[in-house]
Amino acid sequence: MATRVDEEYDYLFKVVLIGDSGVGKSNLLSRFTRNEFNLESKSTIGVEFATKSIQAEGKTIKAQIWDTAGQERYRAITSAYYRGAVGALLVYDISKHGTFDNVERWLKELRDHAEANIVVMLVGNKSDLKQFKAVETDEAMSFAEQHNLAFIETSALDSTGVDTAFQRILTEIYRLMSRRNLAADEAQAGGIKAGQTIDLNGNSKDKKGGCC
Amino acid sequence: MLRKLTLGSRRDDDYGERDENENGVVNGTLKPGEGFLPDYEDEGDAIVKSEFLSGDDRERSKSANSYKGKLEETNESNGNDAINGSASNGNYFHGRSSLGDDLGVDDDDSDQEPDDEEVLSDMERDSKGNFLDERRTTVAGGDNTSYSSKEVEAPLTDKYGFIIDPKNQTGSSGGARTTQVTISEKEKARRAEVEALRTTKWLAMIKDWDNIKDTKRTRNRIRKGVPDKVRGLVWNLLGNVPTLIKENPGRYTELCESTHIPSQDIRDTILRDINRTFPRHAMFAKEGEGQDSLRRVLVAYSLYDEEVGYCQGLGFITAMFLTYMPEEEAFWQLVGIMNHGPCCMRGLYEDGMPEAQKVLYIGEKLIKKFFPRLTKHLGRQNCHISMYATQWFLTIFTNTFPFDMVTQVWDCFLAEGWKIVYRVMLTFIRYSAPKLFRLEFEQIMFFFKQLPGAIDGPLLMEKAFGIPLKTRHIEHYSKKFDTLNPDIANRVQIKEQKKKEQEERIKKEIEEAEARGEGGVLTTTLSIPLAEL
Numbered sequence: 001m002a003t004r005v006d007e008e009y010d011y012l013f014k015v016v017l018i019g020d021s022g023v024g025k026s027n028l029l030s031r032f033t034r035n036e037f038n039l040e041s042k043s044t045i046g047v048e049f050a051t052k053s054i055q056a057e058g059k060t061i062k063a064q065i066w067d068t069a070g071q072e073r074y075r076a077i078t079s080a081y082y083r084g085a086v087g088a089l090l091v092y093d094i095s096k097h098g099t100f101d102n103v104e105r106w107l108k109e110l111r112d113h114a115e116a117n118i119v120v121m122l123v124g125n126k127s128d129l130k131q132f133k134a135v136e137t138d139e140a141m142s143f144a145e146q147h148n149l150a151f152i153e154t155s156a157l158d159s160t161g162v163d164t165a166f167q168r169i170l171t172e173i174y175r176l177m178s179r180r181n182l183a184a185d186e187a188q189a190g191g192i193k194a195g196q197t198i199d200l201n202g203n204s205k206d207k208k209g210g211c212c
Numbered sequence: 213m214l215r216k217l218t219l220g221s222r223r224d225d226d227y228g229e230r231d232e233n234e235n236g237v238v239n240g241t242l243k244p245g246e247g248f249l250p251d252y253e254d255e256g257d258a259i260v261k262s263e264f265l266s267g268d269d270r271e272r273s274k275s276a277n278s279y280k281g282k283l284e285e286t287n288e289s290n291g292n293d294a295i296n297g298s299a300s301n302g303n304y305f306h307g308r309s310s311l312g313d314d315l316g317v318d319d320d321d322s323d324q325e326p327d328d329e330e331v332l333s334d335m336e337r338d339s340k341g342n343f344l345d346e347r348r349t350t351v352a353g354g355d356n357t358s359y360s361s362k363e364v365e366a367p368l369t370d371k372y373g374f375i376i377d378p379k380n381q382t383g384s385s386g387g388a389r390t391t392q393v394t395i396s397e398k399e400k401a402r403r404a405e406v407e408a409l410r411t412t413k414w415l416a417m418i419k420d421w422d423n424i425k426d427t428k429r430t431r432n433r434i435r436k437g438v439p440d441k442v443r444g445l446v447w448n449l450l451g452n453v454p455t456l457i458k459e460n461p462g463r464y465t466e467l468c469e470s471t472h473i474p475s476q477d478i479r480d481t482i483l484r485d486i487n488r489t490f491p492r493h494a495m496f497a498k499e500g501e502g503q504d505s506l507r508r509v510l511v512a513y514s515l516y517d518e519e520v521g522y523c524q525g526l527g528f529i530t531a532m533f534l535t536y537m538p539e540e541e542a543f544w545q546l547v548g549i550m551n552h553g554p555c556c557m558r559g560l561y562e563d564g565m566p567e568a569q570k571v572l573y574i575g576e577k578l579i580k581k582f583f584p585r586l587t588k589h590l591g592r593q594n595c596h597i598s599m600y601a602t603q604w605f606l607t608i609f610t611n612t613f614p615f616d617m618v619t620q621v622w623d624c625f626l627a628e629g630w631k632i633v634y635r636v637m638l639t640f641i642r643y644s645a646p647k648l649f650r651l652e653f654e655q656i657m658f659f660f661k662q663l664p665g666a667i668d669g670p671l672l673m674e675k676a677f678g679i680p681l682k683t684r685h686i687e688h689y690s691k692k693f694d695t696l697n698p699d700i701a702n703r704v705q706i707k708e709q710k711k712k713e714q715e716e717r718i719k720k721e722i723e724e725a726e727a728r729g730e731g732g733v734l735t736t737t738l739s740i741p742l743a744e745l
Contacts, residue, residue, distance in 0.1 A: 021524065022484030040491035043484075045525050045611060046602025049657045064654075071481055071524045076565045077572075077598055098480065 009053055009062040013173050014084055015166075016114075018106055019091035020099040021070030024125040027156035028091065029067045032166050037157055044069045047081055056171040063170055075109060082114040086177070087121070087169045092140075094124040094153060095132040100140065107147060119176065121150040121169045128155040371440070372615040373494045373535055389492075389615040393668045403670060411439040418442060421449055434627045435677060437620040437670065444536035450626040451548040453541050464540045467512035474514040478521040482510045489527040496531055505539045506531050513546055520550070523561035525606035532610050532618070554629025560606060566700040570693050571605045571630070572598050577689040578634055578681070579641055586645050593653040600660035601637060608633060617669030631683060635676040642679065 017025040026044050030036045033050040048067040053060055066085070068078040082088070090106050092099040103122065110118060122144045124135060137153060144151035150168060154161035368376040374389040395403075413433065417424055424430050438446045448454060457464075473479065486503050487496075495502030509530050514521045529549070533542035549555040559567030576597040580587040603611055608625055609618050617636075624632040640663060641648075651659060694701035 021481055022488070040497070041488060042491060042611060043488045043524050043527065045528075045606050047599060049599065049654075049661075051654060069524055072477075073523060073561075073563050073565055077568060077602060080598070098476075 008060065010059040011061045011174060011177070012064060013061060013086050013170060014064045014066070015087040015089065015169065015173075016081055016085045017065060017067045017089050017091060018078075018109070019070060019089075019123075020093070020096075020102050023070065023091045023093040023096075023099050024156050025067050025070065025089075025091050028089070028123070028125060028154065028162060028165075029065055031156040031159060031162045033065070035159075037159075046074070047078060052166075054167055054170055056167065056174050059174065061170050061174055063166065072105075079109065079113040082110060082118075085114055085118060087119045087173050088114065089121050089123050089165065089169065090149070091123045091125050092135065093126050094135050094140075095126055095129040097134040100124075100135045100143075103143070117176070119150070119169055119173050121152065121165060121172075122147075123165055124151075124153040125156060127153040127160055128157045369494045370615075372619075374490070374615070375492045375494055375497060389613075389618075393666060395668065407439050410436070411441050414439055414442045414446065418445060418449070425449070431627065434623050437673065438623045440619065443619060443623070444541075447533075447536060447545065447622070447626055448541055450623075451545045452552065453537075453544045453548060456544040456548060457540065460544075463516075464512060464543050467515050468508050470515060472515060474511060474518075474521060478514050479511070481524065482507060482514065482522050482527075485510075485522075485524060485527045489531045493531070493535070495535060502531075502534065505534050505542070509534070509539060509543045509546065512543055513550075516547065517550065517558070520558060520562050523565075525603075525611075526561060528607045528610040532622070549626070554627070555625060556629075564700075566697075566703060568602070568606060569697075569700065570690065571633075572601065573693045574686060574689040575601055575605065575634060575637055577692070578638060578685060581685065582638055582679075582681075583641055583645060586641065586648060589649055590656070593651075593656055595653055595656050599657065604637060605633065609636065612664040614664065614667055614669045617667060617672055620669065620673045631681065631686060632676065634686060635679045635681050636672070638679045638681060639672060639676040643675070 017029060019025055021043065026041055026048065027037050029048070029050055030038060030041075033052040044067060046069055049065070050067070051062060051064050053062045055061070066081045068074070068081060088110055090103060090110075092103055094100075107120070110120065122140060124137070124140050140153075141151050143149075150172065152161050152165045152168065154165050156162060370376055370389060372389055410433070417430065417433070434446075434450075474482070486507050487499070489506060490496045493502075496506065506527065510522055510527060513526070513530075526546070530542060530546055533545045536542075537545065550558040550561075557567075560571070561568075579590075579597065609621055621632055621636055644659065644663070648656060648659065699706070
């Protein structure tokens with residue numbers, strides 16, 4: 001029998017990694033979940049999947065992260081994965097302005113296929129390539145403000161900002177969800193009880209037991 | 213041949229001390245004595261390896277693990293230049309096999325189909341003769357393989373040219389790509405002998421190709437696997453490459469030298485994928501001839517077929533071709549599999565990826581048909597086929613699976629088309645089923661991620677032909693998909709209809725303009741949208 005991989009957690013959030021091909025989505029994922037960076041990484045075909053749990057405001061939050069192929073035509077397959085996602089990291093490469101220009105198209109993609117209240121964070125990856133910087137931080141920041149997105153610059157290579165990016169988006173999702181639940185509680189005088197877990201679609205289920 | 217010689221000679225230093233590799237440690241990946249297969253249990257064979265192998269065998273093992281180019285330089289010629297020129301991996305020509313015949317598949321391959329329902333339940337229960345290495349599919353388990361310091365120091369390649377890195381062994385991360393599971397020395401020697409015997413048979417077959425290519429016997433020999441030494445040549449014959457080159461003289465060079473370049477988007481995507489395609493293969497690991505060839509073929513194809521341009525996934529397939537044949541042949545092989553014959557892969561990659569959706573649908577339905585109970589379990593776990601099989605189909609297994617399996621799948625795929633792809637998929641499921649039943653969603657995902665590293669390629673292929681899949685099953689679901697998705701099914705007709713309407717409209721406008729005496733101006737302005745269709 002295989003080892004059980006599910007540990008105890010309070011919340012399970014589904015997050016997608018999107019953005020042009022070659023911006024470093026897969027390495028952001030491996031840096032966050034396994035603290036690994038692979039210089040010899042391969043193009044992602046279809047979707048890949050990984051998980052990691054973090055602590056936020058005293059709760060254990062498990063992130064279920066879907067890494068998607070970046071080429072535009074793959075959206076025919078990958079857009080199905082936006083469904084049920086409560087967060088999206090929209091990644092561009094700070095050394096290639098073209099990948100930032102496409103951010104707007106990715107936002108449209110999210111508007112068309114994802115839940116309306118999905119939390120989106122704009123991520124300028126490869127911040128270690130300072131000498132090749134083609135997208136200025138101010139430019140990206142004002143774009144993010146304009147579109148109501150969170151924003152961070154990261155480097156999957158030297159780890160800068162990676163944990164912070166995931167920590168921030170997951171905490172943000174958690175806060176939004178608690179606020180929403182609180183509102184629901186007030187409305188229904190009921191809501192989610194202790195020992196239950198909110199899943200991606202807002203349904204509640206029994207809390208997972210500890211590792212056997 | 214030239215290409216490989218260059219690459220081989222660049223790596224001269226790497227081969228000095230390699231006799232221990234094949235004999236002692238399977239491709240430097242596993243400790244001796246890690247047997248897993250009931251049929252081929254390793255009973256300490258690896259420990260008595262030196263007694264077990266004859267002198268000739270030791271030589272053979274040494275060279276079989278070297279890089280192809282090196283082999284062409286140093287090994288004795290087998291006297292067939294045509295074959296050496298194509299691709300050669302192992303020097304299998306010394307020992308004659310005493311084995312009566314090839315691997316267990318019968319020559320007449322009657323493909324008997326027992327009653328479906330009965331098979332289903334049997335298939336879901338029975339996983340005897342499993343090709344999966346249990347330890348390598350242990351979910352959330354670490355790889356405890358240990359390595360001697362000597363192996364860590366020497367950068368090596370396996371017989372397909374993949375660099376062996378002791379720290380990076382799992383199939384999905386792109387390390388060594390021969391089968392990584394433990395196989396006894398006895399079984400390895402048996403396989404080598406079978407390969408030698410088959411090579412002799414194939415040499416005769418190639419000479420007489422036009423007469424024997426459509427026979428059942430040839431089909432069955434292909435199903436058993438084309439020997440690696442003649443593989444490039446046979447793939448060319450199967451893909452009709454010589455004819456395509458003859459019919460399009462100089463076309464490839466023209467495309468390479470064309471001043472017309474692909475769109476920025478396509479160009480960027482190709483360039484970004486070049487060093488992300490088999491980064492652990494000696495030919496493609498660094499900037500150089502291998503990467504240059506790959507880039508040229510992909511760019512040339514994007515110009516040859518502007519509607520498809522380039523789609524991620526094609527890089528892996530093209531790179532695999534390049535390890536077996538020169539650039540121009542690899543290009544026409546790509547043209548062939550995309551547009552002609554039983555493969556016809558073009559629809560997988562064009563905008564909207566319509567055929568990718570179709571093969572995933574067919575795959576899903578076939579799994580449901582053969583494994584209804586497991587399908588229910590997977591459904592309850594919200595595990596959809598696109599989560600694990602998208603890359604299987606879009607690269608026909610090339611991007612993560614062991615190359616002894618991949619190349620054998622391609623032997624058959626080039627000859628017969630998609631059936632083998634579904635067969636292999638169903639074989640994975642069949643032998644994983646007992647395990648999958650016990651797993652939950654995340655564990656299932658990790659299981660599939662680790663699957664490539666746990667497969668014994670040749671054994672899997674043997675089992676794949678035992679799956680009672682029929683062409684009519686595939687056709688049935690194919691038609692069903694077309695009925696459910698008329699837009700996708702009729703996309704070619706719809707596109708042609710639109711094009712025709714557009715052309716007629718333009719023609720009419722030109723005629724009207726000419727009647728007004730403004731002909732020349734309108735013709736030039738209107739020719740642009742027509743070309744963009």
